[in-house]
Amino acid sequence: MKLLEEKIRQDGTAVNEHILKVDSFINHQVDPALMQEMGREIADHFRNRGITKVATIESSGISPALMTALSLEVPMVILKKQPSKILNQDLYQTVVTSFTKETNYELTLSKKYITSEDHVLLVDDFLANGEAATAAIRLIRMSHATIAGLGVLIEKSFQPGHEKLKGQGIEVYALARIGKMGENYIEFWE
Numbered sequence: 001m002k003l004l005e006e007k008i009r010q011d012g013t014a015v016n017e018h019i020l021k022v023d024s025f026i027n028h029q030v031d032p033a034l035m036q037e038m039g040r041e042i043a044d045h046f047r048n049r050g051i052t053k054v055a056t057i058e059s060s061g062i063s064p065a066l067m068t069a070l071s072l073e074v075p076m077v078i079l080k081k082q083p084s085k086i087l088n089q090d091l092y093q094t095v096v097t098s099f100t101k102e103t104n105y106e107l108t109l110s111k112k113y114i115t116s117e118d119h120v121l122l123v124d125d126f127l128a129n130g131e132a133a134t135a136a137i138r139l140i141r142m143s144h145a146t147i148a149g150l151g152v153l154i155e156k157s158f159q160p161g162h163e164k165l166k167g168q169g170i171e172v173y174a175l176a177r178i179g180k181m182g183e184n185y186i187e188f189w190e
């Protein structure tokens, strides 16, 4: 998506070869008009596939997921993070290891909001190692719902997330794919 690539070039910062800062329009401050365009673009890609829910991981996934859900006219469901294991029969739970943040956390989904009747589109801001998305897919599969795919704003294609998800039979659609980056340059893949 040219609009997002231009915005990343203009307002994003490659902190080093691994981390892209997009705090001014995605992660800390949010550009609502751009977010709505991006949500519509993801929705258009997956439209007419019988999607009943859009699911995301808190917190930065919420803006793109909400805009995608709005465009698809379906509810958005938030998978919530808990610092440690809690006992709760109303939740599906799984552990996620974040390589970027070097932490473990528990990802949870209320049994009420995704059921075997649902066909779910997962949406997130970044795809890096794919650990969070893989855990989200585990939770959705626990509910016996089916998965339409994963839509992300930015994929860091030099990290293994895309391949990992493809290997699990998940279609990945990314609005911007970064092949390589460093202090003063960002290379996008078509």
Ligand code: G4P
Pocket: 018, 019, 020, 021, 022, 027, 057, 058, 059, 060, 061, 097, 098, 099, 100, 101, 125, 126, 127, 128, 129, 130, 131, 132, 133, 156, 161
């Ligand atoms: P993974 O989910 O793909 O395996 O990635 P990883 O564990 O490495 O990433 C952990 C967190 O860091 C995720 O956010 C992910 O979105 C974010 N992240 C990964 N690479 C980048 C990057 O280059 N730039 C930015 N800005 N974020 C990145 P999170 O912990 O779920 O945090 P949040 O959603 O609350 O913001």
